[in-house]
Amino acid sequence: MTTTQTTVDTAEVAKFEAMAAEWWDPHGKFKPLHMLNPCRLDYITRQIAAEFGRDLTAPKPFAGLRLLDIGCGGGLLSEPMARLGATVIGADAAGGNIPVARIHAEQSGLDIDYRHTTAEALAADGERFDVVLNMEVIEHVADPLAFLTACRDLLKPGGLHLCSTINRNAKSFMMAIVGAEYVMRWLPKGTHEWNKFITPDELFDLLKRAGLDPVDRKGFVFNPVSWQWSISDRDLAVNYVTASLRRAEA
C-alpha cells in the first residue's frame, strides 16, 4: 500500500466497500466516534478559523491550508476538512484503513491523499503542514514524546496542532473502559489500556518538551440524558482536547 496506482481485484474492492460502509455507519461499530464527531469538528473548525483568520460562514473557508490527519481511520475527520477546502493528507499506521478511506472519499467526490505511513516517516520526508490533527491517537502510541516531536517537525512555523485523548483517573476508567467497553459495548474490549491514558497536565508537559506551545484545553463531555457531546471549559475529567502552536523560530 505504498503507491496510489495499486490495482486491486474486485473481491478486494467489495471488501473495502463493506468496511467503508461499516466505518461510516452511525449506528455501527464506530458509533462512539460518530457521536463525538460533531463536537470534535466544532472545536477543530473554530480553532483553525481563529488561528488562520478564516470565516466559517464563507464557502470553502480552509482553502489554501495544508492539513494532516494522523490516525485518519475511515476518514471521519479528513472528509469534513477536505469539504471545507483544506488540502488533506490522511495518514494511518493501520494499512487496512487506507483503501477503505479512499473508497469512501471517492464515493463522496472528495480529493484526499490517504497514505499508509507514520508521523515520524512523514517528518523524515520533510512534509510540512499548517495544521496537524492527532485526534484520539496519542493513547495508542508507544512513545508519545517522540510522536509529538515528529508532529512538531511536521508543522510550518505558526502552524496549529490539535490533540484529543482520554484523561487518566477513576472517572475515566469507569467511563471509557468499564462504561464504553464492557457496559455499553461501544468499543471492543481491550481498545484502550488505561495506564496509557495521559492527564491534561502531563500532555501539556509533553507538548512543551516536544517544542510546541500549548495555548488551549477543553473537555468533551457526554450527557447521558440528551445523548449528546458538548465542549466544556471546566470538565476535562474524561475526554479532552488541546491546541498548541509551533512558534516561529526566533
Place this chain on the structure above:
Amino acid sequence: MDNPARGGILLGMTYDSDVVIVGGGLNGPALALALAEGGLDVTVIDALPLAARQGDDFDGRGYALALASQRLLRAVGVWGAVADHAQPILEIKVTDGRAGEGPSPFMLEFDHAEIEEGPMGYMVEDRYLRRAFLDAMEAQPRITQVSGETVTAQEITATGATVTLASGRSLTARVLVGCDGRKSGTAQRAGIGRTGWDYGQTALVCAIGHEKPHNGIAHQFFMPPGPLAILPLPGNKSSIVWSETHARAAEIAALDDAGYLDALRPRFGDFLGEIHLEGARFSYPLNLTLANAFVKDRLALVGDAAHGVHPIAGQGLNLGLRDVGALAEVLVDAHRRGEDIGTINVLDRYQAWRRWDTATLALATDGFNKLFSNDNPILRGLRDVGMGVVNAMPGLRRKFIREAAGLSGDLPRLMQGRRI
C-alpha cells in the same frame, strides 16, 4: 491539489443545489430563506404557477403566529413586509361555555404583560405572508424557484437525491426536503408510512367584520360540540375557527351566508356588536396524521408532511416553523463543520430534536380537545376547577403564556432572535 490524477473524481459529482425543497407554501420558503442565509444553495419546487401564488385578494385565511415564529420570520427577512398588516395578540381569554348560556364563572386570562418578551403573537393574513415569502425568495440569489412543476419520481442514492419533474427535467441535491403537506408525495415516494386518526370534527374557518374593536384580545370558547376561536385581525376584523361534528358542519357549510351567520352568532354572543362575513368560508375535516419517520437517507420531512395536527390553537404553522428552525440549524451547522449534510447521522439530529416535541403536542392538543369537547357534568366541573387553579397561580399562568407564545422547549437559534 496534491494529487491531480485523482481530481477527476470530483467531476462525477454535480449537484443542481445543496437542497431541493418540494412545496412552496409557507414552510418551504421559510426553510429555503434560512438555508440560503446559512450559505446553502436551494431549489424550491411548487406545483402552482407563480402568478397563481401571488394573488392579493383576501380569502379569509389568517395565521396566529406565536412570538417564536414571528422572530423566525424576522430572522429570515420577511417580517418587515408583513409587520404593517399584523395584529399583535395582547391577551388570550379562554372560556368554558355552552351555546345559549353565558360563559361559566371560571375563565382563564393570559396577558402579555406577564411575560417580558412582548405580545404573545401576531395574527397575519395568508395573502401578505405568501407574498412576502415570494418576494424574499426572488431577492435571494441562492434560491432558484421552479413554479408550475410537479414531481413525478424521486431517487435516493448514496451521494444524493434526484427528483424528476413532469416536464422531464431532473434536479439533484444533497438533501431532498418534503414541505408538501399532510398528503406528502415526498414521504409516499420514499415509502414512509403514516399513523393517524380522525377527530370526528370539522373546522369551519372564516373572517368576520364586526362593529366593536377587539382590542387585540384572542378568545377561545370551549363548547360541547368543539372549540371556537376568535382571533383578532387588523382593524375591526377577526378570524374565526370553529369546530363541529362532521354532520353538523356539513349542514352549516351548506347554509347561505345569512344562515351561516345565524348559526355563528349565538356561539359567541354580542360582545363584538353586529357581525358580517368577509372573504370566503372554508371547512377542513380535523384529523391527525404523523409520518412514521421524519428522515431517511438524503430526505427530511417538514411541517404537515411530518405531522398534520389539529389546528386548535393555530399550532400547525407554528409547529412547522419550529421544524424549519431546527432543520435549518442542523443543516447549516453540519455544513459549516464540513459534514455531508444529507447523511442519516446529520438528519437524525433533526428527527431527535423534533419528534418528541411533535408527538407530545399532537397528543396534548388531542387530549385538550377531548377534555373540553363534551357535555359530561363531571368533566365540566373539573374544567372549571382547573381553570380557577391556573388563574390563581401566577407561575403556572406564566408557563401557559410562554407555551402559547411558543417560547417553551429547546428553541432553534432563529426563534431566539439570533442569526442562523
